[in-house]
Structures are given as structure tokens and as C-alpha cells.
Amino acid sequence: MLRVHEFSIAEGLAAQVLANAPAGAHVRDVEIRIGALRGLEPEALLMCWDSVTFGTPLAGATLQIDQRPWSIRCSQCGREWTSPVPFVSCQCGNATPVPSGGDELDLVAISIDEEET
Amino acid sequence: MSEQIRTVRLPVMRRVLEANDDIAAATRVELARRHIFAIDLMGAPGSGKTALLEATLRALAGRRRAAVLVGDLATRRDGDRLARYCDRVVQISTGEGCHLEAAQVRDALAQLDLDGVDILFIENVGNLICPVGFDLGQAAKVGLFSLTEGDDKAAKHPYFVTAADLLLLNKIDLAPHLSFDRAGFETDVRLLNPSVPILDISATTGEGFDSWLAWLDNSAAAAST
Ligand SMILES: Nc1nc2c(ncn2[C@@H]2O[C@H](COP(=O)(O)OP(=O)(O)OP(=O)(O)O)[C@@H](O)[C@H]2O)c(=O)[nH]1
Numbered sequence: 161m162l163r164v165h166e167f168s169i170a171e172g173l174a175a176q177v178l179a180n181a182p183a184g185a186h187v188r189d190v191e192i193r194i195g196a197l198r199g200l201e202p203e204a205l206l207m208c209w210d211s212v213t214f215g216t217p218l219a220g221a222t223l224q225i226d227q228r229p230w231s232i233r234c235s236q237c238g239r240e241w242t243s244p245v246p247f248v249s250c251q252c253g254n255a256t257p258v259p260s261g262g263d264e265l266d267l268v269a270i271s272i273d274e275e276e277t
Numbered sequence: 278m279s280e281q282i283r284t285v286r287l288p289v290m291r292r293v294l295e296a297n298d299d300i301a302a303a304t305r306v307e308l309a310r311r312h313i314f315a316i317d318l319m320g321a322p323g324s325g326k327t328a329l330l331e332a333t334l335r336a337l338a339g340r341r342r343a344a345v346l347v348g349d350l351a352t353r354r355d356g357d358r359l360a361r362y363c364d365r366v367v368q369i370s371t372g373e374g375c376h377l378e379a380a381q382v383r384d385a386l387a388q389l390d391l392d393g394v395d396i397l398f399i400e401n402v403g404n405l406i407c408p409v410g411f412d413l414g415q416a417a418k419v420g421l422f423s424l425t426e427g428d429d430k431a432a433k434h435p436y437f438v439t440a441a442d443l444l445l446l447n448k449i450d451l452a453p454h455l456s457f458d459r460a461g462f463e464t465d466v467r468l469l470n471p472s473v474p475i476l477d478i479s480a481t482t483g484e485g486f487d488s489w490l491a492w493l494d495n496s497a498a499a500a501s502t
């Protein structure tokens with residue numbers, strides 16, 4: 161089986177989470193943001209995250225994925241909207257509106273458990 | 278109850294692939310210091326990456342000194358093919374990895390004699406998706422499409438198109454045998470990347486090589502100053 165690149169990204173993410181969590185903290189949630197250009201499969205990333213964190217201190221941490229949509233702009237009527245896919249027609253009839261998307265792949269935040277006494 | 282658990286949200290905002298990007302940045306600095314123009318050559322399996330490099334190395338012989346890193350899943354075949362035209366070739370076996378990463382390139386470069394090298398070619402693993410998001414420290418990403426893949430591949434791989442500094446359309450010698458919509462292909466590319474140059478080439482017949490070699494020469498000359 162060929163490793164999907166979501167696996168490398170999950171490994172990078174786990175390292176980045178550990179580097180940014182206070183030592184020994186129990187990480188409950190991990191929030192990431194993915195630009196439309198990245199074309200990452202959230203399902204694949206979730207599976208890889210589970211497999212990369214299995215048996216590690218990050219096991220059980222929930223991965224929350226904010227998948228950004230494409231921005232579409234119609235050069236004929238000026239309409240702007242967002243879409244999960246880049247190539248779409250405009251309601252004005254223009255078959256080639258311009259898609260644009262970001263290539264961000266960011267660890268946005270982590271949530272940790274803190275014990276109060 | 279003496280203890281309660283409270284969940285605290287800590288904002289981070291850092292790139293997931295920061296570690297890879299940092300290694301790539303160091304490689305980029307080192308290659309620039311040595312005035313080496315480095316290309317990350319990306320393309321689908323069988324699009325003709327190795328064939329393009331074979332023909333390019335032949336054409337550059339005596340004019341520019343080249344070095345090659347070639348990523349391959351399991352074999353040494355591409356490395357052996359290229360070693361016939363270049364004495365500085367390092368094969369990177371990626372095993373099950375679907376793309377090259379910056380650390381593999383850094384480690385492979387450590388095995389190469391880079392003295393006097395003008396151009397470094399890095400043949401990435403055959404794949405239109407995975408290699409795009411991993412910075413290797415290259416100066417330019419060259420995306421290779423080929424006629425036999427079909428005219429819809431630019432539209433289906435937007436990141437490949439937006440990330441490319443140059444797009445090559447290979448196997449143009451086969452045009453008479455295929456129904457490749459060349460204009461439609463270009464429309465898709467232009468919607469995603471209005472400025473990237475597109476060169477039609479054939480690694481087999483050498484068609485279009487004047488433009489490709491001129492682009493290489495100009496880029497290598499710019500890197501050498
Ligand atoms: N007709 C024609 N065939 C070509 C051309 N370029 C490459 N080929 C053929 O396409 C096949 C694949 O070429 P390779 O150079 O091995 O492709 P590659 O992209 O390096 O493949 P991987 O490294 O396996 O991803 C070979 O049979 C080549 O001879 C071309 O311009 N025209």
C-alpha cells in the first residue's frame with residue numbers, strides 16, 4: 161500500500177501539537193485549517209490522525225478540520241460566492257468564472273484539560 | 278469533590294509542515310550561496326520526467342554542469358537511466374512514500390559533489406497530488422503534463438497548476454493520434470494561474486526544446502549572479 165500524503169501531514173501535525181502543548185498536558189481537541197488548494201481528504205486525514213496518534217499521549221485527541229471552500233468570481237456579472245469545487249458555471253451563463261483558493265495548512269488551536277483544585 | 282477538569286483552548290496558529298519548511302529554507306539558502314538553480318520536477322507516473330531529463334542532460338552536456346536527485350518508490354531504474362548522461366546522480370528510495378520531503382533532499386545533497394554545478398534537477402515521485410505541498414528548497418517547481426494523460430488533468434489538480442513556475446506539456450509528438458483539447462487545457466490552466474508559461478515539448482523528438490533550454494539557461498544565468 162502506498163502511503164497517502166495525509167499520513168505525512170498527520171505526522172507533522174502530531175509533532176507540531178506536541179511542540180505547542182504544555183509538557184504533560186492532556187490534549188482533547190486539535191483545530192486545523194486547510195485551504196481549498198490543498199485538496200486534502202478530511203476522511204483520510206482523520207484516519208491517518210488516529211493511526212499516527214495510536215498508543216501515544218495524543219491518542220483520543222479529536223481532530224477538528226476547518227476545510228476552506230473555493231472563492232469564485234464571475235468576470236462577466238461580478239458575482240462572488242464560495243464553492244466546494246473550483247470549476248463551476250455562473251447563473252448569468254458564464255461557464256468560466258475564476259476560482260481562487262488558499263494553500264494554508266495551519267494548526268489553529270489546541271484544547272487541553274486543566275485540573276482545578 | 279476536590280478536583281474539577283476544565284478545558285482550556287490555546288491559540289497556536291503555526292504551519293503544520295513547519296519542520297519540513299524550515300529544512301527546505303536552509304537548503305534554498307545553501308543552493309543560492311552556491312549559485313545553483315534547483316528544479317523540483319513534478320508529474321504523473323509515466324508523464325516522461327526521466328525521459329525529459331535524459332534528453333535535457335544530453336542537450337546541456339558541455340554547456341552547463343548538472344546534478345540530479347531522483348525519487349523513486351522501489352527501484353533504481355530512473356537513477357540508472359540518468360547516470361548514463363550525468364556523473365552526479367543520487368537516487369532517493371522513498372519506499373512507500375508518495376512524495377519527496379525536504380529532509381530527504383538535504384540528506385541526498387550531502388552525498389553529492391556540488392562543486393561547479395549550475396543546475397540541480399530533482400525528479401519527484403510520479404504523482405500529481407502529494408509532492409505539490411512539500412517544499413524541497415527548490416528555486417522553481419516545474420510541472421510536467423503529457424498528452425496521454427488527457428486534457429482534464431489541469432482542472433483536476435488545481436494546486437499542481439497554481440504552484441508551478443513553469444508547465445511543460447510533453448508527448449506533443451503524439452498529438453495526431455489523440456483527441457487532446459489543447460485550447461480547453463489552456464483555458465483551465467489560465468483560470469487557475471494566469472501567468473505561468475506553458476511549453477509544448479516532446480522528450481522523444483526534441484520538439485519545443487529550444488524554448489525549454491532557453492528557459493533553463495535564463496534561470497541558471499540569473500542564479501549565477
Ligand atoms: N511518444 C512519446 N513518448 C514519451 C515521451 N516522453 C516520454 N515518453 C515515454 O513515456 C514512458 C514513460 O516515460 P518516463 O520518462 O519513464 O516517465 P516518468 O514520468 O519518469 O515515470 P515515473 O518516474 O515512473 O513516474 C516511456 O515509455 C517513454 O519513452 C514523448 O515526448 N513522446
Ligand SMILES: [Mg+2]
Binds near residue numbers: 326328355
Ligand atoms: Mg521517472
Ligand SMILES: [Zn+2]
Binds near residue numbers: 236
Ligand atoms: Zn456571472
